[in-house]
């Protein structure tokens with residue numbers, strides 16, 4: 001093989017690999033699959049694991065990546081497969097993903113998971129006072145600079161097991177753990193139609209956001225979007241900046 005064809009082959013391979021790891025859907029799946037296999041390391045006699053749970057409640061359907069139930073508490077885990085520098089606070093609406101100076105906003109995952117906790121509690125009426133442990137687990141391709149509240153752990157996927165095991169004070173009896181597991185199993189919607197409807201609603205939200213941006217309207221506040229020039233080139237931002245911090249490429 002000539003040097004030239006070898007170089008072309010390498011470029012093609014790197015290009016395809018880049019596309020594969022960047023594809024949003026694949027990215028999400030890799031994160032979830034990784035954590036499913038990591039959670040298997042927990043002692044089955046002490047921890048019950050639920051993956052990809054759908055719960056219907058007053059406001060619609062919530063999809064929860066992972067729930068771990070034990071006598072030490074209920075852990076509600078959201079996985080995020082992101083790269084770059086992730087910064088944000090539990091107080092803000094949006095967090096920022098910074099990849100080589102290009103900034104993208106993402107919904108605050110702490111709030112997102114709070115909605116999941118709320119949905120879960122709606123099916124555990126006897127445990128209304130209970131504080132579930134909210135865990136946001138990022139892939140190691142992300143670098144985290146985040147301010148969290150005392151009830152949330154924003155960590156890397158590889159640290160999930162250790163964080164779960166750090167809770168070692170029993171707060172439930174065996175019977176309570178069993179009851180909680182039964183209630184979650186019962187509430188988990190397995191009907192494909194309902195699951196697909198939830199995915200459809202989420203997709204529609206993304207589409208309408210993209211349509212708004214294409215029409216030059218800020219998806220956060222409805223103001224006009226304008227072209228701006230930063231250190232790293234041009235980008236689209238909200239005309240109400242600094243009041244509204246929406247930016248996109």
Ligand SMILES: [Zn+2]
Nearest residue numbers: 218221238244
């Ligand atoms: Zn705006």
